[in-house]
Amino acid sequence: xxxxxxxxxxxxxxxxxxxxxxxxxxxxxxxxxxxxxxxxxxxxxxxxxxxxxxxxxxxxxxxxxxxxxxxxxxxxxxxxxxxxxxxxxxxxxxxxxxxxxxxxxxxxxxxxxxxxxxxxxxxxxxxxxxxxxxxxxxxxxxxxxxxxxxxxxxxxxxxxxxxxxxxxxxxxxxxxxxxxxxxxxxxxxxxxxxxxxxxxxxxxxxxxxxxxxxxxxxxxxxxxxxxxxxxxxxx
Amino acid sequence: xxxxxxxxxxxxxxxxxxxxxxxxxxxxxxxxxxxxxxxxxxxxxxxxxxxxxxxxxxxxxxxxxxxxxxxxxxxxxxxxxxxxxxxxxxxxxxxxxxxxxxxxxxxxxxxxxxxxxxxxxxxxxxxxxxxxxxxxxxxxxxxxxxxxxxxxxxxxxxxxxxxxxxxxxxxxxxxxxxxxxxxxxxxxxxxxxxxxxxxxxxxxxxxxxxxxxxxxxxxxxxxxxxxxxxxxxxx
DNA sequence: GCGGAAACTATACGGCATGAATTTTATGTG
DNA sequence: CACATAAAATTCATGCCGTATAGTTTCCGC
Numbered sequence: 001x002x003x004x005x006x007x008x009x010x011x012x013x014x015x016x017x018x019x020x021x022x023x024x025x026x027x028x029x030x031x032x033x034x035x036x037x038x039x040x041x042x043x044x045x046x047x048x049x050x051x052x053x054x055x056x057x058x059x060x061x062x063x064x065x066x067x068x069x070x071x072x073x074x075x076x077x078x079x080x081x082x083x084x085x086x087x088x089x090x091x092x093x094x095x096x097x098x099x100x101x102x103x104x105x106x107x108x109x110x111x112x113x114x115x116x117x118x119x120x121x122x123x124x125x126x127x128x129x130x131x132x133x134x135x136x137x138x139x140x141x142x143x144x145x146x147x148x149x150x151x152x153x154x155x156x157x158x159x160x161x162x163x164x165x166x167x168x169x170x171x172x173x174x175x176x177x178x179x180x181x182x183x184x185x186x187x188x189x190x191x192x193x194x195x196x197x198x199x200x201x202x203x204x205x206x207x208x209x210x211x212x213x214x215x216x217x218x219x220x221x222x223x224x225x226x227x228x229x230x231x232x233x234x235x
Numbered sequence: 236x237x238x239x240x241x242x243x244x245x246x247x248x249x250x251x252x253x254x255x256x257x258x259x260x261x262x263x264x265x266x267x268x269x270x271x272x273x274x275x276x277x278x279x280x281x282x283x284x285x286x287x288x289x290x291x292x293x294x295x296x297x298x299x300x301x302x303x304x305x306x307x308x309x310x311x312x313x314x315x316x317x318x319x320x321x322x323x324x325x326x327x328x329x330x331x332x333x334x335x336x337x338x339x340x341x342x343x344x345x346x347x348x349x350x351x352x353x354x355x356x357x358x359x360x361x362x363x364x365x366x367x368x369x370x371x372x373x374x375x376x377x378x379x380x381x382x383x384x385x386x387x388x389x390x391x392x393x394x395x396x397x398x399x400x401x402x403x404x405x406x407x408x409x410x411x412x413x414x415x416x417x418x419x420x421x422x423x424x425x426x427x428x429x430x431x432x433x434x435x436x437x438x439x440x441x442x443x444x445x446x447x448x449x450x451x452x453x454x455x456x457x458x459x460x461x462x463x464x465x466x467x468x469x470x
Numbered sequence: 471g472c473g474g475a476a477a478c479t480a481t482a483c484g485g486c487a488t489g490a491a492t493t494t495t496a497t498g499t500g
Numbered sequence: 501c502a503c504a505t506a507a508a509a510t511t512c513a514t515g516c517c518g519t520a521t522a523g524t525t526t527c528c529g530c
Contacts, residue, residue: 010476010477010527010528013477014476014477017477033354035357035358038516038517038518039517039518039519040516040517040518041517048478048479049478049479049480050517050518050519051478051479051480051519051520052477052478052479054478054519054520055476055477055478056477059518059519060517060518060519114353114354117353117437117441117443118349118352118353118354118355118441119268119349119353119355119441120353120354120355122270122357122517123270123517123518130442130443136443158457158461159457159460161453161457162450162453166446166447166449166450166453167446167447167450168445168446168447171445188450188453188454188457191435191438191444191446191454192435192454192457192458192461194434194438195431195434195435195436195437195438195444195458196430196431196434196435197434198434198437198438199429199430199431199432199433199434199435199437200426200427200430200431200434201430202352202430202433202434202437203426203429203430203433206352206353206354207365208352208365208371209426209430210403210406211401211402211403211426212401212402212403214401215397215401215402215423218396218397218401218423219423219426219427222393222394222396222423222427223427223430225394226393226427226465230461230465245496245497245507248508249507249508252508273485273486273487274486274487274488275485275486275487276485276486283509283510284509284510284511285486285487285488286487286488286489286509286510286511287508287509287510289488289489290507290508290509291508294487294488295486295487295488357486358486358487
């Protein structure tokens with residue numbers, strides 16, 4: 001029995017309209033930034049009354065939360081796919097794949113980047129735990145995998161300053177289950193690497209790095225190269 | 236003759252009111268974030284009509300631009316002061332001073348950090364060249380000074396991949412005048428270091444780094460320590 | 471074919487930035 | 501001191517925004 005078979009015209013329409021609302025919202029965001037997402041603009045675009053949207057999303061914030069989740073999922077999909085396409089044991093290749101996918105995605109979806117990382121929607125308050133929490137966890141898990149893969153080469157280069165007490169156990173448990181070889185210092189390193197790449201890409205996306213595009217490519221490649229070196233991996 | 240002596244009551248009041256508008260706007264931002272900056276809220280707080288503010292700032296965006304400039308100036312003052320208080324030739328001390336001042340300022344002024352780095356004001360569009368451009372230049376100049384100071388130790392650790400052609404000359408000229416010893420690769424390194432620290436602090440300010448405050452301190456200190464090591468400086 | 475739910479519209483309220491016109495207020499000058 | 505003038509502030513209006521409430525249409529399952 002096919003589950004979708006039982007969908008009546010009603011629920012099919014509902015799904016399609018929901019998708020259209022999100023698609024129009026994404027379009028508005030793509031040109032105009034996250035702040036351009038408004039129920040009235042979406043309704044105008046769709047030839048509807050603003051209030052009709054309330055049949056699909058309880059509030060504008062609910063819609064934005066869904067968008068953040070979708071967009072972050074897209075980012076996590078991109079980095080995961082890059083990781084899957086790289087040779088699993090080759091830490092340098094994993095770094096180049098993940099790092100490249102991250103920046104490529106960010107430059108292709110600058111407004112999406114702003115949406116998920118800078119609360120750029122006027123009155124929006126993200127729900128507890130954050131909007132794209134699940135996707136963000138998956139996104140970071142990829143980076144953690146890299147750190148775990150590289151750790152045998154890297155551990156002697158980094159002072160072993162951290163213990164598991166430095167992290168909150170409820171967040172920790174699922175990660176340690178997936179990566180039994182993870183150490184506290186490797187986790188701290190993971191967060192720092194995240195920061196490095198996030199920072200460079202973030203400055204680039206927001207236009208603070210006033211250099212030609214080709215130079216920004218070189219700078220990011222230099223960053224990845226030094227990251228690989230700093231993890232004690234042979235080029 | 237004292238220049239301020241010639242100020243009449245009128246201009247003194249104007250200056251005071253302008254200052255009060257900015258102060259109230261800062262207060263609103265401190266509790267409620269950059270998005271809470273609204274002319275009506277400011278006017279309410281001051282017991283005025285919203286339109287009265289137009290006598291002091293042409294538009295809300297003008298006010299925001301001024302605020303960004305003020306806030307960024309505060310950040311640049313903080314990092315400059317830290318740099319001035321450190322032993323000039325000691326690159327490791329400069330890094331710890333600058334990096335520490337940067338993060339300390341960001342944690343003390345999280346909403347200011349959001350204001351200057353993430354365009355979090357609803358419909359705000361920053362003018363050409365960016366709002367806090369002068370302060371940002373000064374802020375980056377401090378970091379450049381560190382890179383220049385450390386470069387003799389660091390240069391053999393970094394492949395010399397960059398040339399002056401990689402950067403735009405009009406932005407470059409004033410910097411090269413201040414730092415005759417600056418090389419293109421050192422400048423690229425400066426931007427990358429900016430990215431590293433910006434990214435870690437940014438993730439922390441936005442709550443993406445879900446770890447206890449003490450751990451975040453340790454992570455940042457580990458970052459500064461590794462930065463010093465990666466520049467070939469003895470501890 | 472009929473009851474009820476889902477989808478949608480109409481109207482309204484309060485908040486926002488801002489423009490134009492107007493009144494109030496203070497200043498410098500005759 | 502009185503008055504013209506410019507600055508400061510108010511009032512009124514327009515057009516955005518989210519969203520609450522109430523009413524209407526449409527379609528599905530029984």
